[in-house]
């Protein structure tokens with residue numbers, strides 16, 4: 001059980017110009033499940049490996065459980081790590097894989113056996129203890145990797161994309177088990193993933209990273225509802241938020257975003273906060289759209305031509321071309337749609353569901369009300 | 372006959388594999404026949420052999436082995452060979468594995484330079500250093516000594532060994548090392564407990580290769596050792612060839628004695644090699 005605090009942590013690999021991790025700061029509370037989320041190459045693994053002690057810290061300070069551990073070797077940081085490749089020792093049985101780390105630490109034999117048995121029972125590994133890794137399925141290997149971390153009873157668990165080598169069904173199941181395991185052990189966990197669904201469903205808080213920097217930290221729904229910038233808005237949500245360039249103007253005292261031939265009403269901002277002529281990115285999530293005509297008043301409408309339909313069963317994705325200046329937007333609706341491609345399609349949305357971002361900085365323009 | 376393959380299918384299958392089988396048979400004969408021939412000669416006397424080169428032994432002269440071992444000093448040659456080759460292979464394996472691990476795993480200034488120098492020493496034929504090596508060895512008092520020959524053998528085989536092992540070790544995933552580090556193991560323990568066992572198939576390969584190469588080595592053995600009491604087997608066999616007379620029968624017997632350890636080493640380490648490969652060591 002421990003607090004992990006990163007204070008302006010940076011990593012510069014030798015021979016590279018840009019920092020792989022650039023002044024990252026956050027604090028993971030005792031017993032918290034924190035997710036590092038971001039696209040491939042954004043520095044998640046590097047951050048995690050610096051926490052683990054596998055990568056030297058270039059600048060900044062790292063604190064685990066009240067102790068600064070910048071130069072403390074990995075083995076003395078009291079952390080355990082689960083790797084994407086699982087990193088099982090191929091020449092050892094499952095039992096030896098689990099016990100390997102304990103033997104080095106002079107844990108008593110009986111205690112090793114107790115912990116291995118406990119981890120094996122938590123993870124259902126008992127029948128596999130005498131097998132070698134090559135005789136295990138992907139899911140079983142994943143469990144052994146997890147078990148190896150559990151037996152150590154560390155202060156902090158670190159996960160680097162531990163589920164990405166599993167097939168979709170197993171991934172969902174293991175996701176739930178990891179959450180249960182976290183609840184059961186109550187230990188601080190830091191979990192790296194590029195999968196926003198994993199992040200949203202597992203994290204108590206998520207830290208979205210972009211190009212080595214922290215883009216936003218917060219509870220999953222909070223980040224989803226109030227993305228700090230266009231990058232976070234695009235990265236969270238599937239399909240991603242529709243973003244298109246627009247120019248602010250006022251029309252009879254009401255604020256509007258003019259995009260192509262469309263005028264998007266803006267309700268969440270006080271008019272004086274929006275200077276006319278300002279170049280912005282206008283954002284509307286696919287799920288905020290509905291097919292016009294079936295909803296009540298108070299909604300806005302945009303009209304374009306239908307360019308594709310993707311039925312997903314429970315819902316339907318519509319690609320609608322809103323013309324020059326806006327382009328195609330995606331709508332995610334609950335109805336079945338059988339309009340012909342190329343036909344005119346009107347999409348309605350609540351003006352309160354509109355987001356605005358500055359065109360150059362891409363930072364969100366803070367609103368009064370909730371989206 | 373529910374599961375029986377239709378006759379036509381089986382016939383085509385056999386026909387298709389026939390060329391492959393033919394090649395295999397030919398190759399086996401090509402490599403095994405000379406060996407079998409020498410085996411027959413090893414129990415025939417030289418006069419019998421000159422009467423008919425290819426005859427099957429009529430009388431089995433097993434006493435020739437005894438004669439070779441005791442009267443022709445083969446016991447001594449065998450012991451010298453064993454001492455020199457086993458020591459050289461042991462040192463080459465340990466040093467080679469350690470060096471290969473360092474080159475494969477640690478980033479340090481000059482890593483690739485060291486690797487390149489080692490690699491380039493493989494492409495030069497060893498004969499070109501023979502004369503200068505002779506002078507160096509004589510200078511250090513290592514001429515005519517088993518220790519000297521062992522050192523030379525280590526130097527001869529080390530580059531190729533490092534080269535082969537480096538290629539294999541570099542493919543061991545870094546995550547394994549990181550996991551072991553977090554598990555609390557230091558660099559040397561990781562080498563012993565992870566690299567050596569995981570790299571066993573490659574190590575077994577180099578052991579076989581080095582053993583066979585050195586066991587049969589003639590050139591350096593004949594130049595650097597003069598004393599018959601210190602000679603190795605290939606030199607011992609050579610002593611049956613006089614200037615005017617060649618004792619073919621005894622040469623064959625000597626060769627059979629010499630070849631035995633090679634077979635034993637191969638059998639033992641190729642077993643390891645196969646075990647290692649089927650254990651799916653590295654993926």
Ligand SMILES: Nc1ncnc2c1ncn2[C@@H]1O[C@H](COP(=O)(O)OP(=O)(O)O)[C@@H](O)[C@H]1O
Nearest residue numbers: 013016020038039040041042043044045046047
């Ligand atoms: N050992 C290394 N040497 C040099 N650059 C590296 C090294 N490891 C990672 N990088 C670079 O650092 C950046 C971040 O990498 P990484 O932390 O692995 O990203 P992520 O895990 O988010 O995909 C990438 O641009 C990557 O190319």
Ligand SMILES: [Mg+2]
Nearest residue numbers: 041044045046
């Ligand atoms: Mg990564």
